[in-house]
Amino acid sequence: MLQKIFFIFIISFSLNAFSQNCTLKISGNIIDEHDKSNLDYANVYIQELEIGTAADSNGYYEFNNICPGKYSFIIDHIGCTSDTVIVNVTKSITKNFFLEHHAEELNEIITTTSRIEKESVQSTTTIDNKTLTKLEGKDLGNILSTIAGVNQLKTGTTISKPIIHGLYGDRISIINNGVKLETQDWGSEHAPEIDPFASNQIRVVKGVGSLEYGTDAMGGLVLMDPPQLQKNKHLSAAISLIGQTNGRGITSSAKIEQGFKSGIAYFIQGTYKRFGDQQTPHYNLSNTALQEGNLSVGFGFLKKNWEINTYYSMFNQQLAILKSSHIGNLTDLKNAIASDTPLIVKPFTYKFENPQQKTQHHLGKINIVHYFKNQSKLDIIYSLQFNNRKEFDIRRGGRSEIPALNLKLLSNNVLSTYKWFKQFTKKEVRLDGNAGINFLAKHNANNPETGIRPLIPDYYQYSIGVFNMEKISVKNFIVEVGARYDYTRFLAFKYDKQNKLDKPKFNFHTYAIAAGASWKNNKENIQLQTNISYSSRFPNASELFSEGLHHGIAALEFGNQLLKPEKGIKWTSTVIGKFRHYIQTEATFYITKINDYIYLAPLPEPVLTIRGAFPAFQYYQTNARLIGFDITSKFKLFSFFSVDLRSSIVRGKNLTAKDNLIYMPSDRISTYFDAHYSFKKIKNVHLGLNVQHVFKQKNTPTQIIDYKATPNAYTTLDVDAGFEYVANEKNKIGFSVSAENISNAVYRDYLNRFRYYADELGWNLTFRLKYSFL
Amino acid sequence: MTKKILLASTLAAILFMVSCKKEPAAPINESELITTLRLTLTDSATPANVYTFIFKDIDGEGGANPTIDSVKVPVGKTYLASLLILDERDASAVDTISNEIEEESADHQFFYQSTPTDVISNFNYLSFDDNGKPLGTEFKLKAKATTSNGTLRVTLRHEPNKSAAGVADGDITNAAGETDIEVEFPVQLY
Known part of the structure; x- marks a missing residue:
């Protein structure tokens, strides 16, 4: 049937191909x-x-x-x-x-306005606005996992953290509009609090990237770019309405942008999202509803020699967590695993019950830019972030209304950078520099109302960092070197079991050094990039202090105050090749070696409690090595038909214990067949089929017991189709339908921590309607 | 100019950092910890013969290991059993968690299992919730007639499915819910 539709589709293209009059x-x-x-x-x-x-x-x-x-x-x-x-x-x-x-830094990756990739020595993948439109309604983890080498670590169906080249959490930095997102990302069941709708494009740097944001991003950087404030930009607006069948959900988003001749520019964007329980092919996932309300606003004065940009974004999310995943002890976990279906399956509802999470994130930013006569540029960003995470549990004595965890994280960040360049008389040689200073003050506070000993203690963190990057470009050749040093003082206030106060203090020195080179031939059909970087990350509050029971996995977790910073060396090499317009390939190979890699290792004896015996884990350090390879190829077979191929492989080893690392993404390959065509009034007509095959993870650790065998390999099929109707040059309406998991395959994924309890989602239809006014 | 701006922003940032108060929040008073399970057995024929056995983990999860008494009672008798659940961290203000469990009796149920199964048998619920379904803070049991050793497991489930098959008869298999207590007492019948 599908083949028939496809065939008719192609025929209708060829018939209409001659009716165009655009010359x-x-x-x-x-x-x-x-x-x-x-x-x-x-x-x-x-x-x-x-x-x-x-x-x-x-x-x-x-x-x-x-x-x-x-x-x-x-x-x-x-x-x-x-x-x-x-x-x-x-x-x-x-x-x-x-x-x-004006002078603007060649390496500047934040305020870039270019829709075409700027020259970089780093392997950077951009998800542009067009692709984002196709993925509207999905969360960040889902969107990023369309890139080869990026995966997601999931907790159930609604919580997803990006994994870049096998690393996640603190080893990845998410940058929202030039500001590093400061959230509670120490928990693997804590998804980044960010709305992808607020971004015009998302870029992933699979390396240490720009040193402006810290010394710790050994996995990579995710850069979220909001609409660019532009002078003299006529009013434009877009409204999106999205409905999905699985979870019976609706998402709506609206955006307005404008820029005046006087230099005043603004944008406003808002999103609302709601869905109820989601379904696997055979049963309802009880208590998996989600609700989200987000807002972002930008306002700026853009003058000849200076700019003031302000930005505010708010993220509000409530999400319910699969009821059957809440277990009291190892016996419960074994019962849950022994059962093929979740132990609690109720009819569909939009209601939220415990366990659930309520999170809020506010980000405010003021950015002052000054352009000097010598074409250099001073850029000062002050940002204030407030993150509140409340987790609700099933409790006794009417306490279920009181959060079991209520953390408030306040972060202040000042980032001042000075950028300059020098163009030598021979125009082919250019020198770029970027130096800066970064201050960070963070305070994390537990709300004592919880009545539960906190998982992580209250703490203060102060950091000062300095960095410098220099880049020389000679014709087709670019070499970049940079270094950063951070000093961090970390003060914690921890009560022991007798409520005696302990005030551990830490001083951390972390460094990053990066060097890279890029070369392309004169025809610009071959580009080579290679990078080597050293980075270091100090242990976070959870790794140092955590103490308590993880209900989702029935394990006791203990922090370790003797941990030292992790030190990683990553070497990345990328080849980008083009053959006319027909073939474009990008392949990246990397090796990451991390000394004193922080990981959870099982303790030899289980811990006996009044709830029974629990396996116990403690944070330890080891030496680890990750080797991987990603490839993305695009074949434009006809002007109206293309095939994309993506694949990634990564292997992680614990070198000290001579074992595999846990939670390493399994090998995967996906192919996307895309037929597309534009008529005079009806544009971007497309029909796509995505086939993804995920192999079984066979390289799991042997020294850490897994309660359930690693899930089998699986294949999923997704179809999407749509078009845009251009009424006139000002008004455009886009409509698309995508069907995910059309074969209703029953599968579980190794990187979903709830694979013990339930299958992945069954088939889903998403309808997207977008009206744009330009 | 540049230097001035840089200097000013640096100073502002340092001032900000220094001016923060570094004071800890008050300690959190844990309200739901169970430290103690007290099992009292009363000889149904001779009510003057009362035996008490305690499981105690005074510092909660982790820390020091719990202490567990062995259930040593004469063979062949029927006993009336009762369970008392306490938070004894503060000896001057012992919190009786049993009261909370009894208030939410519809959401709780105790289960008992003996290994080997014949060492202790004939478990019978003696306390019930408002719907007439078993709660189990009070129950009856029978000790084997011959000298023997084994274990007695006491489990408390929160939000069990009380109407599932066998649950009302004390079979834990289909009870689901979340385990709040799971304690195993060694048993020595003499």
Whole structure:
């Protein structure tokens, strides 16, 4: 049946292929407004058509086969404030664009406005706006796992943490609009508190990346970019409505952006999401509802020599946790595992019951940018973040209304950077520098109302960091080196079982050193990148102090105050190859060696309590090594048909214990077949089929007992189809349907901690309707 | 200019950090800890013969190991049993958790298992919840007629499925719920 539809689809394409009348050519030069020189390699992007091109070395650009219409051209260039110009295209024209030239760091990865990947020595994958639109309604972990080498560590169906190259939690930094997200990410059942709808694009750097954010991101960086504040940008708005069958959920989101000639610009974005219990192929997952309400606002003054940007974002989430996963002791866990279906299955409901989590995250930011006459730039970001996490448990004596865990984390961060560049008379040689200083003050407080000894104690953390990065570009060759040092003072207030106060103090010195090189040939169809970086991360509060019972996995966990910082060396090499327009391949190979890798090791004796005997774990350090390989290939077989191939492999070893590391992603391969075509009024008509195969994880640790055998390999099939109706140059309506797990496959995933209790989700239909006003 | 701005922001940040009060919050008074399970057996024929056995883990999960008494009672008799659950961390203010369990009797049920099964048998519930379903803070049991050793397991389930098959008769198999107490007493019948 599917094949038939597909066939008809293709036929209808070929019939309509000749009805197009879009043959206009737009070309011209990008010129510096001050000295009238041509600006080389500027980017030109047509917003409405979502196409972009880069000017050549003489500043010349051209677009071919453009339909008549009114378009917004966004022009940006390294060292310039980007500009938007509206052009009414009725015939083939020559259009020159003028830009104000400032110094802007080549390596600048935060305020980049370019829709086309900027040159980097790091392996960076961008999920652009178009792809994000296709994935609207999904959580961050799900969206990121579409990238080869990125996986998710899940707790049930609603909690997902990204894993980059086998590392997760504190070893990954999430950067929201230039600010490192400070959350309670020490818990594996704590998902990052961030709304993907607030971002225009998401980038993943599979390496230490920019040293601006710390010394600890040995796994990688996730950069979330909100809409860019732009001068002279006409009012645009978008409204999305999404419905899903599994969980009978609805998600809605709206966004408005505008920029005035005076330099005032703003955007407002909001999301609401709600769904009830989700379903596996055979049963309801009782108590898996979710509700979310998020808001983000940006406001800025953009002047010739300076900019002030302010940003506020709020994240509010309530999520219920699978009832059958709440267990009291090892006997309960064994009973739950022995049963093929969860022990508690009730009819569908939107209601929330305990256990559940309520989380809130607020982020406020003020960013002052000053451009100097010598084209250098000073950038100061002050940010304040407040994170509140409440976890509710099934309790006795009417205490279920009182959270069992109530943590408040307040973080203050000041990041000042100074960026400069020097262009040598021979235009091919350019030197870029970026130096900065970073202060961080954090306070974590337990609310005593819980009536339960806290999992982690109250603490204060103060850090000061300095960093410097230098980059030299010679023709097609770029070399970058950088270093960062952080001093952290960590003060904790821990009560022992007799309520005696202990005040452990720690001083941590952490470093990061990074060096990388990138080369591409003159035809720009081969690019090589290689990086080596040293990074270090000090133990977090959970690793130092945690003490208590984890209900989801029936294990006692103990911190270890003798832990030292982890030190990792990661070597990454990437090859990017293009063969005309037909084939594009990116392959990344990496080795990460971590000394004093912090992990939970089982204690030899179980601990006897009044609830029975529990296996006990304590944080220890070992030497670990991860080796992996990711590949992404795109084959454009016809102008209307492409095939994407993605695959990743990673192996993690505990070198001291001569064992495998726990929670390593299993090997996987996925193929996406995509047929797409644009008509005059109906654009981006597409039909896609994604086939993903996940192999069984055979390299599990032998020294840590797993209560249930590793799940088998599985294959899932997803289909998506949609189109955009362009009413006129100002109004556009997009509609799409995607069907996930269409074969209703019953499977469990090794990286889902609830695989002990229940299957993964059954089939789901998602309907997406998006109206955009440009 | 640059230096001034950098200096000012640095100073502001340092001031901010120093000005924070570094005071700990008050300690949290744990309200749900169970430290003690007291099992009292009364000879049904001779009520003057009372035997008490205690499981005690005064510092909760982890820390020092719990102490467990052996259940040593004469053979062949029927005993009336009662369970008292306490939080004894503060000896001057012992909290009787049994009261909470009795208030929420519909959400709790005790189960008893003997290994080998014939060492202690004929378990019978003597206390019930408001719906007439067993609670089990009071019960009856019979000791084997010959000298023997074994174990007695006492389990308390929170939110069990009391209407599942066999649960009302004291069979734990289908009870589900969450285990709040699971204690094994060594048994020596003399």
